[in-house]
Amino acid sequence: xxxxxxxxxxxxxxxxxxxxxxxxxxxxxxxxxxxxxxxxxxxxxxxxxxxxxxxxxxxxxxxxxxxxxxxxxxxxxxxxxxxxxxxxxxxxxxxxxxxxxxxxxxxxxxxxxxxxxxxxxxxxxxxxxxxxxxxxxxxxxxxxxxxxxxxxxxxxxxxxxxxxxxxxxx
Amino acid sequence: xxxxxxxxxxxxxxxxxxxxxxxxxxxxxxxxxxxxxxxxxxxxxxxxxxxxxxxxxxxxxxxxxxxxxxxxxxxxxxx
Numbered sequence: 717x718x719x720x721x722x723x724x725x726x727x728x729x730x731x732x733x734x735x736x737x738x739x740x741x742x743x744x745x746x747x748x749x750x751x752x753x754x755x756x757x758x759x760x761x762x763x764x765x766x767x768x769x770x771x772x773x774x775x776x777x778x779x780x781x782x783x784x785x786x787x788x789x790x791x792x793x794x795x796x797x798x799x800x801x802x803x804x805x806x807x808x809x810x811x812x813x814x815x816x817x818x819x820x821x822x823x824x825x826x827x828x829x830x831x832x833x834x835x836x837x838x839x840x841x842x843x844x845x846x847x848x849x850x851x852x853x854x855x856x857x858x859x860x861x862x863x864x865x866x867x868x869x870x871x872x873x874x875x876x877x878x879x880x881x882x883x884x885x886x
Numbered sequence: 887x888x889x890x891x892x893x894x895x896x897x898x899x900x901x902x903x904x905x906x907x908x909x910x911x912x913x914x915x916x917x918x919x920x921x922x923x924x925x926x927x928x929x930x931x932x933x934x935x936x937x938x939x940x941x942x943x944x945x946x947x948x949x950x951x952x953x954x955x956x957x958x959x960x961x962x963x964x965x
Contacts, residue, residue, distance in 0.1 A: 723938075723948055723949065724937070724963070726949075727948075727949050727952050727953070727963075728963055754938075754947060754948045754949070755947070755948075755949055756947035756948075756949055756950050757947075757949040757950060757953060760949055792887045796889075796894070797898065798894060798897055798898055798901065799901055799934065799935065799936065802938050822963060822965060824897075824900075824901060824904065824935055824965070827897075827965065828893075828894075828897035828900075828901075831890070831893040831896075831897060832889055832890045832891075832893040832894040832897060833887065833888070833889060833890070834888040834889070834890060835887075835888065837890075843965055845965070871956075871963070872956040872957070872960075872962050872963065873962060873963040873964075874907055874911075874962040874963070874964045874965075875965060876900065876903060876904070876907075876964065876965055878900070878903070879965060
């Protein structure tokens, strides 16, 4: 599988001590230029640099027709009574649809978009929670409830009870 | 733009729940003690979850802002 990640996913995932497990699921993780350009923290940059060096990550270029579609999504969602999607996340979602890549995001606007917008419902989106569950299913994590708690503690990321219940974690 | 109205309603509800959690866990003493620009940005982030807009208000990089919001202001990321 190939994934494309946005900033929100990177910010949290990089704090997780078992962050490199993600490469067991994805042979390659793309980072769009717009996402790469907004990363400043040394920890995140170091992890990206290692990923680029080892060919586990690559920068996804900005392609004009995908960029235009992403901008359309930004404008369309700003008319709705809900958090809109920003350009870097919109670009990930568009690339995810066109290239059939998994979109890694924690961004509410992007997560909501692929749920309520019919045209983008087939895009496969994973948050850290789904990545952890997939790692568990494939045997890379031994005990899922404890691991989700560890992830929350290490990253200060709260998962909603609604989602934890959905996956049988509470 | 063809919208699934039921899904949209559900997400509006989810965003409200997320807002409540950010309000609950935020260290309001820390937030109130910040220079005005940072305070406004942190409060905006608590209310909306819009880290990119908040980072712009604070004149910071997105990841730097989120790290301060998490580590200093105790505002969790909430799905």
